Structures are given as structure tokens and as C-alpha cells.
Amino acid sequence: MALSNPDYSNLDYETVAKNIGLKSKHIPLLLSSYLEESGPIFAKLQSAIETNDYETIRGAAHSLKGSSGNLRFNELYEMAKEMELAASDTNNSFEYAKYLEAISSAVATIKI
Numbered sequence: 139m140a141l142s143n144p145d146y147s148n149l150d151y152e153t154v155a156k157n158i159g160l161k162s163k164h165i166p167l168l169l170s171s172y173l174e175e176s177g178p179i180f181a182k183l184q185s186a187i188e189t190n191d192y193e194t195i196r197g198a199a200h201s202l203k204g205s206s207g208n209l210r211f212n213e214l215y216e217m218a219k220e221m222e223l224a225a226s227d228t229n230n231s232f233e234y235a236k237y238l239e240a241i242s243s244a245v246a247t248i249k250i
Contacts, residue, residue: 142240142244145244147248166250173248183195186198199225214244
């Protein structure tokens with residue numbers, strides 16, 4: 139999968155709830171938690187990318203992949219997965235910063 143620019147500004151809580159098997163009233167809390175947890179992960183990724191700390195990149199991308207997958211944010215899941223796999227292979231030609239930018243930009247479109 140290549141980089142994408144998903145836009146989550148018009149999330150339909152009913153659809154999200156149906157996809158993950160919950161009631162729509164729980165979605166704002168889940169999104170709030172997701173956004174709260176994403177900030178520190180992005181900071182950790184940024185620092186790790188700057189220092190080529192592949193193990194930290196792998197772990198942070200794995201966390202982001204899991205939380206994105208739980209909410210069925212499939213494009214975010216796939217981008218985080220690619221970042222995780224590249225870091226697992228110590229791939230120094232992978233464009234980690236571009237992926238982080240794409241992921242953080244997409245997450246910024248999420249409104250509660």
C-alpha cells in the first residue's frame with residue numbers, strides 16, 4: 139500500500155459502532171481515547187525517526203497499528219503496519235517521516 143490521505147472528518151458513529159460491535163454512544167469516548175494516546179506515540183515516533191531507533195519505531199508503529207485497527211481505520215492501520223515492518227527489517231531507505239506525516243495528518247481530521 140502506498141501513502142494515502144484518509145479524511146475522517148465526517149465519521150459516521152453508527153457505521154463505526156456497527157463495524158466494531160458497539161453502540162454508537164460509546165464511539166466519542168473511544169475516539170477521545172484514541173486521540174489522547176496518539177499524541178505521545180507520534181512524539182515517540184518523531185524522536186525515534188530522528189535517531190534511527192528502529193526498535194522504538196517498530197514498537198510505536200505496532201501500537202498505532204493496533205489502535206487504528208481496533209477502530210477499523212484501515213488506511214491508518216496499513217500505513218502503521220508498513221512502518222512497523224520496515225523498522226523490523228531495519229530498512230533505512232523507508233520514508234518513515236513521510237508516513238508519520240500522513241498518519242498524523244489523517245488523525246488530525248478526526249473530530250469528536
